[in-house]
Amino acid sequence: MASFAGAFASSHGPLLVREWDSIPEDEKLRLEKAFRELGRRVTAARPDVLVAVSPDHWANFSLDNYPAVCIGVGETSEGPPEPWMKAYPHRQIAAHPDFALHLLNESLKAGFEPSMSHRLKLDHGTCIPLWRMELAKMPAIVPMLVNSIEPPMPSLARCLEWGKLLRRAIESFPGSLRVAILATGGLSHSIGEKTMGAIHEDFDRETIRLFGASEPELVGYLEKQLPSRGNGSEEVRNWLVAHGAAGGRGFELVDYLPVPAVIVGCGFASWR
Numbered sequence: 001m002a003s004f005a006g007a008f009a010s011s012h013g014p015l016l017v018r019e020w021d022s023i024p025e026d027e028k029l030r031l032e033k034a035f036r037e038l039g040r041r042v043t044a045a046r047p048d049v050l051v052a053v054s055p056d057h058w059a060n061f062s063l064d065n066y067p068a069v070c071i072g073v074g075e076t077s078e079g080p081p082e083p084w085m086k087a088y089p090h091r092q093i094a095a096h097p098d099f100a101l102h103l104l105n106e107s108l109k110a111g112f113e114p115s116m117s118h119r120l121k122l123d124h125g126t127c128i129p130l131w132r133m134e135l136a137k138m139p140a141i142v143p144m145l146v147n148s149i150e151p152p153m154p155s156l157a158r159c160l161e162w163g164k165l166l167r168r169a170i171e172s173f174p175g176s177l178r179v180a181i182l183a184t185g186g187l188s189h190s191i192g193e194k195t196m197g198a199i200h201e202d203f204d205r206e207t208i209r210l211f212g213a214s215e216p217e218l219v220g221y222l223e224k225q226l227p228s229r230g231n232g233s234e235e236v237r238n239w240l241v242a243h244g245a246a247g248g249r250g251f252e253l254v255d256y257l258p259v260p261a262v263i264v265g266c267g268f269a270s271w272r
């Protein structure tokens, strides 16, 4: 049987690439250190498969059709389509169709109804953390795109349930795989709205604290706060998927720092 190898979370944001050189040196060093430490933890977990839980920043979907959740079941995914991600070294990213199809089937059996795609592009949401973590060996990447940017979105409670389902799917997969989760997005940021650029450090720190508290406390706080903490904060949904998969336990902060130059409250964490 497959086993759960761990869960990991990282912020992302276009300016972490586009404005990298204008980040103050001390913050850049901390970001580099945090990404590398996360990469070290991923490597230590020895995953064969990494389920990348991220939003789709309109690389695959549009307002014509934006699924709540989409699982990539293809042999490969395409690298990021954003022109400023051109230097990302992987243009084709190997996936794991057997595990992805198992996850899809287990989801449907359990009354969850994700969409599926045989051909996804993995945008900066997935690829910036993969890039900056500097993994020596890239695991197979199974994309799980969760709508965490375009309202209406899946409920926070449902995201936790998705995590628990993901864990059951891992543990019922008939093969000796090690499967980990990489959740990307958040913490507070605001893109293309009146509060663009705002970072809510108080919200970020309390959210981090509550990952160590009970699920109802965490979800209750986020339900109240998310509407006023910038649209990017909604991406914390992906962290909830990871938290659910880890059974709501073992959250460990790698680092948190608000970075005005990239307009993101940058958080990095793992569960074990």
Ligand SMILES: [Fe+2]
Binding pocket: 012, 013, 055, 057, 125, 185, 186, 232, 235
């Ligand atoms: Fe994002």
